Structures are given as C-alpha cells and as structure tokens.
Amino acid sequence: MGKRKIAIEKLENPNKRQVTFSKRRKGLFKKAADACLLCEAEMAVIAFSPAGKPYTFGHTSVDSVIDRYLTRSMGPISGDAHHDEQSRLLSREIKDLERELKQQRENNNSRYWWEQIDMEKYDSVEKLESLVEGLEKLRSNVLKRVEKLPPWSTFVNGETTKPAVPLLLTDGVSSTHTHEDQDYVDDQEAVVDDGVDASVIASAENEDDHWLSDEDWEQLMRDDIELLPAV
Amino acid sequence: MGKRKIAIEKLENPNKRQVTFSKRRKGLFKKAADACLLCEAEMAVIAFSPAGKPYTFGHTSVDSVIDRYLTRSMGPISGDAHHDEQSRLLSREIKDLERELKQQRENNNSRYWWEQIDMEKYDSVEKLESLVEGLEKLRSNVLKRVEKLPPWSTFVNGETTKPAVPLLLTDGVSSTHTHEDQDYVDDQEAVVDDGVDASVIASAENEDDHWLSDEDWEQLMRDDIELLPAV
C-alpha cells in the first residue's frame, strides 16, 4: 500500500526500518482503537521498536488487559483455553509474574494512593497551603492532559466523547499551554518545569490526533510531581 | 475501506459486531506480523472479543513481550538505548537494581505523599476523571478546613492572617458549609461523606475558638479519603 509493493522481509536500511516502524505502529494502534470501538472489544498492543523503545496501546488500559490475560491463563487447570494465533508458552516467566503481582497486592493493602497520605504533617497553614498548591498544580495539569488523551479511551461503555471533562475544564484551566500556573514554581526548580513540560506537549500538538503516548504521559506526570511544593 | 464508509462507533447489531471483530482481528494480527518482520520489532497483541474470548499474537512470544514490558516499565526512565545485545542485557540488570533501590527509597525516605503516586495507573480518561474528582474533593475540603485552623498558625513568620488562603477560597468554594460539592459524591457512599464530615465540623463550630484539633483534622481527612473514587 505504498507507491510500490514491497516484500515482507527485513528492511536492510536501518533508517527506512525505523521510519516504517513509526508509520506502521501508528496505523496498527489506530486499527486496534477502531476495532475496540466498533466491537466493544478490549485489547492491548505492546510494541518494541527496532531501537528497543516500548510503545503501547490499551483499551481499557494496557495493564488491565494484561492482567486479564495473565489471570485467565494462570488459572488452575483453565476452563477455557486461549485462542492463539501463534504458539505461546506457559513458562516459568508467568509464574514468576504471578508471584510478583500477588506480593504487590499483599503489600499494597491500600487501594488508592491517597490512602497513604500522612495527615499528621499538615498541622499548619503553611503546610496546608503547600498541599493546596500541590493539589491545584496536579489538578490543573491533569485537566490539560485529559484533552490530549486519545478519544477512544473514553468509549468504555459506548458513551460519548470525554464525558464530564469539558465541564471540569471550564474551571479556569486553559486548553492551550499558556503557563498560567508558573507562580507555583519557585526559584530553584523553575527551569525544569516548563521546559520539559511544554516541549513534550508541543510535540504532541503537531499530531493530527492530538494525544499523548503513554511514555509522554508518564514523563509529564513525573515532571509535575517533582515540582510539587514541600511540606 | 469497505463498500461504504462506516462511522467508528459501536456496532449495534451483535452479529455484525462479531463478524467485524473476527475480520479486523485477522487484519490486525497480519499487520503486526508484517511490522515485526519488516522492522525486526518485537510485539504482542492481546484482544478480547465482544464475547470475552482472548486472542493473542506475539513475536517473539506474547509472554516474552509482556515480560519485557513489565520489567522495563517499572524501572526508572532511562534516556539512552543500547543497541547491541550484550550491553542491553547489562543495562537491564542495572535497571532491575535501580528499580529495587528506588522502591526502597520510596517506601522509606519520600518526604511527600505525591511522590508515591503510581502514575502508570492513570492511562485512561475514566481513571483521570477519578483522579480529578478526588483532587477536587480533597482540595475543596482542605480549603474548608483551613478556616477552622487555629489563627495563630499563620504567624510563623510574622505574616498576616491566613496569607493566600482567601484567594484560594474564591475559587468556587463557599466558606459556609453548604455541601455545594455534593455532585462529586457518588451513590454508594454519599451518606458516609456528608454524614461524618458535617457532624465533626458542626461540633467544632460550636466552640468559641472555631478551630479543629489535630485529631479532628486527621479524622476529617481520613473520612474524605474514604470517599475518593477508585482508580
């Protein structure tokens, strides 16, 4: 489906290989998203580029699909077998993962991160201001990025696009990245914030789809967390 | 790409939905396979049909790709990719060690609760809405209670009373306890929220000083946290 037909075999030119990967990955993720919407299916795609960088698509989420996959396939004498296109091995790897996941669940008795907030630290107005600012900063950035999420992420129950989000966005949060929250950044770390933040968002804005990759998302959130004020 | 264009939205006809899933799954797996061959990429596709049956594609194998994904995504975000096999293996071991160290550090030494947020969980609009709602709820209640703090808390640096707080309070949060944020509370737990919340605040309002004790504060925050939406 290009200007000329090519054989499906290793592309020897490394640059061409990388370009082709980028294009086909994009197409593949789009097709996966389309199928999820059309058929109310759940799927995950994990792709490692020739350079070794991971890219993922997931509906409802990569992790939930992987979890569903692992859970079902690890069951004791599974009732329904997996319908495999390729051969797959129930190897020691899976059992290792099972053990890891169980341990994580046991260690994390709390379901939500906010259950781990140490309330005793917030005993003065300064600390509370710090908390409020942190929450506002986080919230502001979360809202900005909700717009950048792929629209198909919202179709879990066949609902309309981005339910409730437009309402939330009316609360003083600009949809363009205009750094109106710069006042939260203090002297020492100001450079880090809007530098990284804006550049990643900007690169995403050049895309037709206007959404962020999983890696971009994670990086942005980590950047934000670095900037939250101290208690 | 059929005889006529169709909108990418849920197919209401269940039979058509299933047929479409079958065809598109086949096409998707073929495209994944082509990309793997052309680009020497590694990828896995996991798809649950509308009927709930799992179908997978994997090159080299579903499990190896999942393993690589899980291992890699837990580690710190490292910038440079190594290209030859040997150094990649080495860096992987290093990353594993770094991961352990980082987790230990997070468990023991993190100063702020937001450093413990697991960002990888927020990869869909539903989860983000959940996060946003939680943040708004928390923020709203923090603001309400700032008013209840002992006024002397604000004079740590000889500053005026409650600096910055009045500004924050203008942002749609009433200073009287009028439950205007009830819409954040969902069906199952609505009773608990304003129940506990209001009663403790009310008891504090009967006092001349109009401020909450540390215990009251902590109890209120814990009550709120119970109400935050699930991820």
Add this chain to the structure above:
DNA sequence: ACTTCTATCTATAACCA
C-alpha cells in the same frame, strides 16, 4: 523521529455462500 504529499497498494463492508 515525526510531517506532508501523492500514487498505489491493502483491508474490509456488504453480500452471499
């Protein structure tokens, strides 16, 4: 690595088996 621009090649919606 990520676009944009065609000219082509592929996937697939509808239909029927």
Add this chain to the structure above:
DNA sequence: TTGGTTATAGATAGAAG
C-alpha cells in the same frame, strides 16, 4: 462462526522537510 467476491475507503512507500 468462517470463506469468497467486489467496490471502495484507508493505509502507506517513497521522497523531502
């Protein structure tokens, strides 16, 4: 559920930023 057939919509190879 699967497998053709055919007309068309979509994806993409090549080239150039």
